[in-house]
Each structure stands twice: as C-alpha cells, then as structure tokens.
Amino acid sequence: MSLSATVQRGLADNENIVHECRQCGTTLMATEQQCPACESTEIVKFDVS
Ligand SMILES: [Zn+2]
Numbered sequence: 001m002s003l004s005a006t007v008q009r010g011l012a013d014n015e016n017i018v019h020e021c022r023q024c025g026t027t028l029m030a031t032e033q034q035c036p037a038c039e040s041t042e043i044v045k046f047d048v049s
Contacts, residue, residue: 016048018046018048020043020045021038021040021044022042024037
C-alpha cells in the first residue's frame, strides 16, 4: 500500500470526481469553487471511480 504517497500528491484524490455546476451543468475543475459560466457556487460532485 502506498496510501501516504497518494495523499501527498493531493490531486490523486480528485481524479475520479467530476465537479459540475448545479445551475447550468458546466463541468468545473476540482479546484474551482465557483462556476465560471453562471457564477453559481452550488457545485455538485460525482464520484465516477
Ligand atoms: Zn454554472
């Protein structure tokens, strides 16, 4: 197991999660807290792993 290495990379945790705007359906980067299209902060996350 290399769990600690995965945590250190940081981004690995988010690779299987899709972030989508609840308002307009725009797919966001994992680091985005606000939709660039409609400026909504209602972001939903789907685990697609
Ligand atoms: Zn939006």
